[in-house]
Amino acid sequence: MPRISATKQAILAAALELGALHGISGTTMEEVAERAGVAKGSVYYNFASKDKLFEELLTAGVSSLSATLRTAREQASGFGAIEAMVMQMLTLIAENRALAKLMAAEIFRTDRVWQHTVSGLRREGVSEIGTALAPLVPAETPEATRLLMAGGIFGATLMGGLEWLLFTPETPVEDVAAAILFTYSGRLAQ
Amino acid sequence: MPRISATKQAILAAALELGALHGISGTTMEEVAERAGVAKGSVYYNFASKDKLFEELLTAGVSSLSATLRTAREQASGFGAIEAMVMQMLTLIAENRALAKLMAAEIFRTDRVWQHTVSGLRREGVSEIGTALAPLVPAETPEATRLLMAGGIFGATLMGGLEWLLFTPETPVEDVAAAILFTYSGRLAQ
DNA sequence: GTCTATAAGGTGATAGAC
DNA sequence: GTCTATCACCTTATAGAC
Structure with a gap:
């Protein structure tokens, strides 16, 4: 029922x-x-209202992303956790393409009734990644710096994921994840 | 005059x-x-109309970003070009915070009259970064893969930049750039 | 629970005086 | 070039029949 x-x-x-x-x-x-x-x-x-309708939609999306990232993080360790989170986030974006677009468009809004909801999306996503980064950065790294890095990884995955779906949707998710993760391999800076 | x-x-x-x-x-x-x-x-x-008004705003922003990234790319070589582009893009975002927020919110819209304009923002930005990546990736890397990486770097810088301005605006731009660039150093994956 | 009809107010855009 | 006044339409939301 x-x-x-x-x-x-x-x-x-x-x-x-x-x-x-x-x-x-x-x-x-x-x-x-x-x-x-x-x-x-x-x-x-x-x-009750248009706002309530969309808030329900966005709340469900936030929960879904948070849970996905947390699970991915807990199932791997070290840099593997980052790899798993990028991969799982891309999979989620592909499975919920419409929701991903909707949230991407709202993510930096600060004047909506659901601001707290969407802001939570970014905050929770970024903080999950930030947690996974903790053992990977130098011990003296301030938390704010680590969160900036996490925001970068989150942003890279979101932007890469949406570009993928808009322009080369036939590419397998593994290849997209590999491309994004390659940038973290250090081989660009050699 | x-x-x-x-x-x-x-x-x-x-x-x-x-x-x-x-x-x-x-x-x-x-x-x-x-x-x-x-x-x-x-x-x-x-x-003439509301659309024309905002289109003029967005067009100016696109030109500005394109020019900034191109200049940064041409003034350095190798990974230094990526470093310069991240740094200059962050500076531009800080100087045009309102414009950056406006564009970030519109960047994945596909139904607007200025779609072409905003789409050009991402495309030009990503392709400038993609050009800088060409000498840094393995020779056999397909262009589509390189553009995914470029999209990731663009997204990381945009998201990192907006998070910076929203949550820790007192951080110097150099520190923000350093945080984002650290993720490309390879030290995360060690 | 679902429908039709309508209220109440806002929105882009224009006309015409100055 | 700038203003005030106004149009025609659209939008959220509600009332009340079924």
Whole structure:
């Protein structure tokens, strides 16, 4: 017995697809209703407001990313943890392409009601990577510096992942991960 | 004698600040006019439409980034070119914080009239970095792989730069560049 | 639970006086 | 060149029938 009705699920799916396409501000509740195959009144029966609707979508995405990164980190050690996190994050992006686009567009917004939610995405993602970096950087490295590095790895994976899906989607995920990880091998700086 | 009137400049400045704060869709022409200290009619006298207004803003930003990266690349060689590009891109982001936020939010949009403009930002940025990478990667590396790496470096710098400005703006730009570049030293993977 | 109809307010854009 | 006034439309949200 699903605790989420078919209608609610259809609305969420419609909102996700449209939001990825036109952004959240660019998506209207009318369009969402039409795409979900229900009337606008039904959308408002299931979600109190447009903000609540998208917040639910984003919250689910944040949880999903956090859990994925944490699991990847715990299943490997040393630099292997970074490798696993990059790989798993790329897989997640590929599986939830629309959600990834939606979140990428919102990630630096500071004026939304769900700001806390999306900000949590970056913070949790970056801090998971930061934790994995701790044993890999010199002992005297300040935490802020480590978080900047983590932000860089997070950003590289996100940008690389979206570029991959937009321009060369036929490339296997392993190759994309390998390309990003190659930059950390030290062979560029030789 | 400026070829751009004071009014036009005030409107562009207002649109930039508001756009960085609320996004482009979230910014109204009424607000832009108010902040610029002119009437809405004057905004429309200077810009044919809201789209044209923001397109002008974004176009200027793209040119600026492209020029900066090209200059940085040409003034150094080998890995030094990557170092210079990261450093100059961070400097540019710091100097044009609002523009950087505006562009970051639009960079993966595919449905806007200025899509071509913003898409050009990423493409030109990534391809400049890709050019600098050519002598640094194994000879048999496909171009697509090299561009994925370049996208990663671009994404790392953008994300690192925005995190820097949002959370630890007192950190000197050199330290931020050093943190990002450290990840390419190979010392993480040892 | 889902629908239709409508309210209430905002938005991009234009006309025409000055 | 800049202003005020206004249009036509769109958007979120709600009321009430079924």
